[in-house]
Every structure is written in C-alpha cells, then in structure tokens.
Amino acid sequence: MTSMKFAALAARIERFPIAGSFTISRGAKTEAVTIVAEVSRDGLTGRGECVPYPRYGETPEATLAAIQAMQQAVADGLTRQALQAAMAPGAARNALDCALIDLEAKAAGLRAWNLLDRPVPGERTTAYTISLGTPEAMEAATAKAAHRPLLKIKLGGDGDPERIAAVRKAAPESELIVDANEAWTEANLAHNLAACDAAGVTLVEQPLPAGRDEALARIKRPLVCADESVHDRSSLVPLRDRYDAVNIKLDKTGGLTEALAMADAAQALGFEIMIGCMVATSLSMAPAMLVTPQARFVDLDGPLLLARDRDHGLRYDDSLVYPPDVSLWG
Numbered sequence: 001m002t003s004m005k006f007a008a009l010a011a012r013i014e015r016f017p018i019a020g021s022f023t024i025s026r027g028a029k030t031e032a033v034t035i036v037a038e039v040s041r042d043g044l045t046g047r048g049e050c051v052p053y054p055r056y057g058e059t060p061e062a063t064l065a066a067i068q069a070m071q072q073a074v075a076d077g078l079t080r081q082a083l084q085a086a087m088a089p090g091a092a093r094n095a096l097d098c099a100l101i102d103l104e105a106k107a108a109g110l111r112a113w114n115l116l117d118r119p120v121p122g123e124r125t126t127a128y129t130i131s132l133g134t135p136e137a138m139e140a141a142t143a144k145a146a147h148r149p150l151l152k153i154k155l156g157g158d159g160d161p162e163r164i165a166a167v168r169k170a171a172p173e174s175e176l177i178v179d180a181n182e183a184w185t186e187a188n189l190a191h192n193l194a195a196c197d198a199a200g201v202t203l204v205e206q207p208l209p210a211g212r213d214e215a216l217a218r219i220k221r222p223l224v225c226a227d228e229s230v231h232d233r234s235s236l237v238p239l240r241d242r243y244d245a246v247n248i249k250l251d252k253t254g255g256l257t258e259a260l261a262m263a264d265a266a267q268a269l270g271f272e273i274m275i276g277c278m279v280a281t282s283l284s285m286a287p288a289m290l291v292t293p294q295a296r297f298v299d300l301d302g303p304l305l306l307a308r309d310r311d312h313g314l315r316y317d318d319s320l321v322y323p324p325d326v327s328l329w330g
Contacts, residue, residue, distance in 0.1 A: 123320050201222065224242070
C-alpha cells in the first residue's frame with residue numbers, strides 16, 4: 001500500500017571542512033555545518049540539506065530538533081503544500097521542503113523541474129567568493145581566481161576602498177560583485193560606493209544593516225541587491241525604493257517552494273534576481289538550480305569553497321555549474 005501515512009523522517013548534522021577559512025564581516029569559519037533531512041517511503045528516499053544561520057538566531061541543534069519534531073506530521077501524510085503553513089520560513093523548513101520535492105519527483109519518475117512545471121535549468125556561470133581580509137591578502141587570493149569571469153568580494157567596512165582597488169588590480173577582466181554583509185554605515189556609504197564605481201563594480205550587495213537602510217532611497221547609487229533585508233515574498237514590497245535586486249536563498253525562504261514563488265513575485269515587482277547560497281555541499285545547491293533560469297546573477301559556489309564535496313556532487317567546470325544528476329537530487 002502506497003501512502004504518505006507510512007513515510008519516515010530522519011535528520012542528522014553533517015560537517016564539511018572548508019578549504020582554508022571563509023571570512024565575512026561577522027566572522028570566520030573553517031567548516032560548513034549542515035543538516036540533512038531524509039523522507040523515505042516505499043523504498044524511495046528524498047533528501048534536503050540546510051545551513052542554520054546564526055544571523056537569524058538559528059543553531060544546528062535547534063534546527064535539527066525542529067526537523068525531528070515533524071516526524072509524526074510526515075508519518076501522517078504531511079504534503080509539501082501543507083508544510084508551508086506548518087513550519088516558519090528558515091533553514092529547517094528548507095531541508096524538509098527539498099526532501100519532500102526530491103521524494104515526490106522520484107515517486108513520479110520525473111525530474112524536479114518537470115514535476116514543478118518550471119523551465120529546465122542549464123549550465124550557468126556562478127560567482128566565486130573572495131573572503132574578507134587585508135587588501136594584500138585579498139589581492140593575492142583574487143590573483144589565483146582572476147581567470148573566473150564573475151567574482152564576489154566580501155567586504156567589511158573600514159578600508160573597503162583599498163580592498164576594492166586591490167581586487168580590481170588583481171582581476172582586471174573579471175566582473176565584480178561586492179558584498180558588505182551589512183558592514184557599511186551612512187557615514188561611509190558614499191565613499192565606498194564611489195570606490196565601487198571607480199573599479200567598475202556591477203552590483204553592491206547589502207551595504208547597510210537590515211532595517212537601517214533608508215539612506216539607499218536617497219543616494220545616487222549603482223545596482224544594489226538586498227540580502228539580509230529580504231527573506232520571502234512578504235518582505236519584497238517595502239524594499240522597492242531602496243534595492244534593485246534581491247538575493248534569494250533557500251535557507252531564508254524556507255525551501256524551494258517559496259523560493260520559486262518569491263522569484264515570480266520579485267520579477268513582477270521589477271527586481272533583478274540573484275540566487276545565492278550559504279557555504280554548503282552540492283545537496284544545498286541542487287534545488288537552487290531551479291531558480292537559475294530567472295536569475296541575472298548566480299552565486300552557487302558553496303561546494304567550490306569546501307575541502308571536499310559530498311558524493312555525486314554538482315559538476316563544476318571552473319565557474320560553470322550544471323544541473324544535478326538524479327543520483328544527487330531531484
């Protein structure tokens with residue numbers, strides 16, 4: 001008898017070492033801590049991965065507990081649609097949402113994009129992240145990545161014009177995105193934006209803290225993308241006068257279901273779309289590939305920053321990333 005009533009949910013914490021360290025304005029880390037959810041039924045298993053984000057008060061232990069708390073609901077037949085109301089947006093719902101989609105696709109014998117009636121994703125150029133450091137350290141790191149067509153530069157506030165100039169010197173041909181992770185202030189905003197303009201930066205991501213970004217509506221600026229200021233569809237409308245683009249991350253939206261709906265809503269409001277990620281394995285990146293047909297900017301380099309990826313990971317050819325094989329997800 002095939003019924004969601006007999007589905008089983010399992011979840012666990014996994015750790016993957018980062019190649020070196022990954023540093024942004026809020027700190028550094030040397031490993032990616034992920035939570036994997038698995039929903040099994042009739043010999044099939046769907047998987048999803050998430051990354052708890054301390055910025056939003058999430059911890060691995062609490063995220064794992066939130067997923068495990070859904071075991072009875074899953075056994076009773078929880079659907080992906082019902083999940084949206086049963087859990088709040090965030091990392092825990094993301095892992096379970098993606099696991100349910102993976103299982104549903106396997107049971108139907110379809111790829112996830114066909115199941116969800118979305119365009120077939122193709123290969124895309126992903127940004128490659130240069131961690132925050134001294135101008136000299138960032139110049140050296142950039143020189144090793146200067147062959148990549150799109151670089152994402154982590155910034156940190158004081159000294160950012162020097163960092164931007166150093167990166168541009170090391171990668172004169174690369175398109176540059178800079179990401180301040182909320183580290184700028186109204187006092188240095190204009191000066192830092194001028195440095196971006198001088199270096200030919202294409203996009204500035206989250207320069208000011210979320211909730212204190214009103215100055216963006218009053219200043220001449222380049223293309224600016226919201227990250228910490230945007231979460232799901234409900235946060236889009238208030239940002240229209242401050243931002244030109246939104247960074248959609250499945251760990252913020254609470255899964256692929258909301259991420260796709262958010263991409264549609266963002267486009268309808270005139271926002272450009274970036275599909276982004278946390279530092280995680282290919283299992284986190286695979287569902288996000290379904291948003292890439294709508295994205296102007298793709299930032300799915302998480303596995304490239306790890307010392308090792310999981311088995312059957314996404315195919316990366318330098319900065320080209322390809323859709324997942326069924327052995328991974330979807």
